[in-house]
Amino acid sequence: MYVRLGLVPTIIASSADAAEKVLKTYDHIFASRPHHEASQYLAYGQKNMAFAKYGVYWRNMRKLCTLHLLSNRKINSFQSMRKQEVQSGEAEFQFDRSHVKATLFVCLLV
Incomplete structure (x- = not known):
């Protein structure tokens, strides 16, 4: 219908x-998202993984991201950077800890 x-x-x-x-x-x-003029300009002519039309190009982009960018080894390589960001965020909120729960803040960032 x-x-x-x-x-x-x-x-x-x-x-x-x-x-x-x-x-x-x-x-x-x-499978593809609808075509919008904004996605032409914001997504490099619909060439990124979020707005690309379903097909060979999209499948190759997904495979590339899964194997290289989102692998456990690559994600773990940024652990020190994530930890540093959490510590800098905690430093900003240390002036008033009564309103900020550090564990909640850490969970939201990680």
């Missing part, structure tokens, strides 16, 4: 068969 919610065109899969077609058979059609 096609419904227009304001300016947003919406498809409603009202049965299990329709949901299977939308989520399995035609998933490649619905």
Whole structure:
């Protein structure tokens, strides 16, 4: 079923068969984000991973990020930097510790 919610065109899969077609058979059609002029300028012509259209380029970007940028070794290499940022944030709030719980602050940053 096609419904227009304001300016947003919406498809409603009202049965299990329709949901299977939308989520399995035609998933490649619905996988990309809608095209916006702002994403052209803010996302380098839709070339970053968040706004790129689903396809070979997006899959390669995702693989690159998963293997290299978001690997455990790479994340652990920035541990000292995260610790330093937490300490500098704590130093800013040390003047009034009654209102700031340091453990909560650390959890939010990490």
